[in-house]
Amino acid sequence: MPNLKAIRDRIKSVKNTKKITEAMRLVAAAKVRRAQEQVTATRPFADRLAQVLYGLLNRLQFEEANLPLLKQREIKSVGLLVVTGDRGLCGAYNTNVIRRAENRAKELQQQGKDYKYILVGRKAIQYFERRNQPIDAKYSGLEQIPTASEANAIADELLSLFLSESVDRIELVYTKFVSLISSRPVVQTLLPLTRQGLESQDDEIFRLTTRGGEFKVEREAVSTQVSSFPQDMIFEQDPVQILNALLPLYLNNQLLRALQESASSELAARMTAMNNASDNATEMIGTLTLSYNKARQAAITQEILEVVGGAQALSG
Helix, strand or coil, rough: CHHHHHHHHHHHHHHHHHHHHHHHHHHHHHHHHHHHHHHHHHHHHHHHHHHHHHHHHHHHHCCCCCCCHHHCCCCCEEEEEEEEECCCCCCHHHHHHHHHHHHHHHHHHHCCCCEEEEECCCHHHHHHHHHHCEEEEEEEECCCCCHHHHHHHHHHHHHHHHCCCCCCEEEEEEEEEECCCEEEEEEEEECCCEEEEHCCCEEEEEEEEEEECEEEEEEEEECCCCCCCCCCCCCCCCCHHHHHHHHHHHHHHHHHHHHHHHHHHHHHHHHHHHHHHHHHHHHHCCCCCCHHHHHHHHHHHHHHHHHHHHHHHHHC
């Protein structure tokens, strides 16, 4: 017969675990909101920077601007910037982006190109260190909601690698935020920058809302209206020099946005994982309660049978 005390202890333990997973889900939801606010706060600067770059590119469209960050070189070595999290308990988030980075490294090897990793996040660092992969730089312990200063520090390392010709191209492997239950690891070329990539494009931002007690994500299309500079505008400096000074800012902004998307994806994955864990705990509590009731009823029935049997023996 099942031990009633053991079942009661198991139910209590599962209930305590459910409280923890529910708390972690709510914390992740609050941090997703903070990430959303940060994306919204940094957008005005990004939009204005895109307008200035667009105007400069139009002014220089008939000129040859030999800028280091736009220079295309023969690809012999590639730097792979891999962005993961510092912690687990977020489903397959870290595993998916690490697998995407490994597949990209294999593709480069098959093409006869060298590669080296620039790693962001403790999970990626631990994984690739155990496999003795070529690692150029490591970053961990970043804020849960990425900051501009952290993006600038990583961007400085990338610029150093590219301008010193240690690598001929830098690719970013990160997780693109799609929804609370979906994210997608992608590969994006950061350096060298392309003229087409600097042009303004329609973008999207996400908003975390609640409906009927459930979290929902609404995606909002944002279109940046850009216009060329007036033809009679006079520059105090050479437009090429201005563009050369703004391109690193553009790189920093692109990297910050990727870090924000990765953080949002990690938090959303943790929300989903903790929600599933809470649902599983609820189901397990129901099953254990049913088992407990059955065992308790069986124990009561057994006791009644023993009492009846004893009474019959005495009367006989």
